[in-house]
């Protein structure tokens with residue numbers, strides 16, 4: 088199972104991601120798709136563990152934001168690490184919709200993206216089994232400051248220098 | 249904030265790093281050093297390392313890695329150029345190549361030494377950040393910024409503001425495709441800004457306020473497109489939030505399945521410019537007035553770096569008479585004055601173009617020694633300031649007219665005074681098949697053959713302004729679509745052939761060239777160019793330039809001469 092880095096620390100990953108084609112839900116904490124949520128809402132509201140949603144980078148989140156922001160976890164899927172759509176999605180969730188829960192990057196991400204992902208509002212990262220999380224977490228600190236406004240720094244450098 | 253890196257006397261015409269800028273490039277070097285070490289130790293796969301090295305300027309080319317160094321909007325100090333000479337000696341084969349994006353390439357660096365090269369660059373406030381990869385690239389502008397007599401406003405402060413905004417931008421490091429921005433601050437376009445993903449034209453509105461007309465979706469490559477206007481007037485304080493809006497729309501909706509359809513031009517075209525503009529406006533409505541909105545303090549801070557040097561007031565008539573006398577005595581000097589000198593808005597001063605296109609050298613290539621000479625000339629004659637141009641030459645601005653003869657003699661000794669600027673021999677040429685792994689055909693030998701063929705300067709001058717651009721493949725790094733004459737390398741059953749295009753133009757009336765006819769073998773290219781020039785000379789009226797004649801008489805006569813038949 089993928090490992091979880093949350094708020095800079097390695098924690099036990101209690102979450103299972105339920106693939107789109109699945110129709111049954113395992114016990115414990117799960118991440119389900121928006122379709123799962125729509126079609127099995129009654130069952131999922133009574134689920135034994137926590138329920139979060141996973142979305143793809145091409146999701147029109149504007150249309151489903153009311154559902155999304157009630158969730159404790161929103162996981163954004165990176166089909167390929169070079170597919171940067173998720174970066175925009177996370178900023179929108181935080182900056183436009185004021186989402187306070189966890190935004191988790193799942194799928195294909197690499198440690199060298201952690202600094203930027205975190206700037207965009209991600210605070211959870213699923214990394215492949217076998218990766219040394221303590222080592223990887225160092226990449227969260229690749230830079231000590233940045234020019235631009237982002238979720239971690241709402242004041243641009245030009246107003247602070 | 250006091251300048252941070254002040255152990256050497258820096259000229260006062262360019263942006264100086266403070267502690268924040270310096271720390272960022274230093275941290276970038278360390279980040280990349282660590283990534284390189286992990287890659288060499290097997291901790292990062294080839295596929296994962298690819299975008300990391302590209303975003304630090306490192307390609308792996310046909311013969312060796314190639315490192316592209318950023319020259320933000322083409323501006324360098326003599327101190328930086330001396331460092332580049334040193335780097336090319338220590339880490340490479342003692343020469344560098346100037347690109348059509350005002351950047352510099354090293355052709356033979358070692359992958360494991362790149363972190364050390366980047367550290368050397370950082371020590372003179374330079375870097376290679378985002379010079380490649382699917383991210384926001386170096387912002388380019390007019391090589392005559394700040395001195396051009398048709399300038400509306402100096403574009404360089406805006407380029408620097410964009411440089412800082414785009415550097416390690418958290419949201420836009422993994423775009424569908426590369427992204428290029430150009431700023432034009434003058435009446436005439438010398439930045440080819442309509443051929444960029446975003447082109448910004450500085451304008452003054454009826455109320456006398458400066459702002460930008462924003463164009464999007466231009467670009468060369470396989471599908472060349474001239475950018476469309478998406479906003480008539482953007483007040484300048486809103487520049488960054490508006491750019492964020494464009495980039496966010498592109499990042500979310502640009503095509504990611506097919507790299508040939510991934511540039512923003514395809515999205516703008518698919519949606520239509522009007523719909524694209526609406527989508528950007530809708531996104532911008534949320535960002536407008538937000539924290540990234542620029543304020544006067546920041547605009548003034550950045551602008552203050554681009555101050556004018558202390559011009560001396562001179563008796564222009566006297567100087568002009570002296571120069572005339574010298575020119576009368578030296579045909580070489582007189583030719584150089586004709587082609588390589590441009591007047592400035594400051595009386596008594598001119599901009600000098602040092603040609604990097606002498607015959608027999610790949611266009612844009614300079615040796616370490618020549619770089620040092622350029623640095624010396626700049627210290628002596630142009631306040632230590634050096635500019636690279638998208639035509640792959642060097643400009644020294646702010647040269648006192650009285651110094652021209654001396655400068656010419658010194659430049660000539662170093663092979664930097666070829667009097668061919670704007671002529672057929674001042675061609676733009678990509679590295680092509682000699683270096684580039686994507687090439688269909690070589691381009692440097694074609695350039696060389698043309699320069700050798702047209703070595704009669706009287707003939708070349710008589711031809712007048714003529715832009716000839718050569719690309720080794722569809723990627724169009726040599727801007728062949730917008731050459732008055734464009735040459736494109738194509739692959740025909742494994743052989744190198746060349747297609748000729750006519751009528752392109754990269755100025756404000758940007759136009760894409762038309763294909764003349766079937767592609768030609770390399771041997772036939774130079775003769776065909778000669779035939780095209782014959783048609784021009786026979787048909788031109790008075791002082792008409794090649795492009796104007798072509799536009800008046802059309803392609804047919806040219807075609808007939810080259811292929812022998814009408815089609």
Ligand code: SF4
Pocket residue numbers: 678679680681684685686687688719720721722723724725726
């Ligand atoms: S145009 Fe083609 S051959 Fe020339 S440098 Fe670009 S990619 Fe290489």
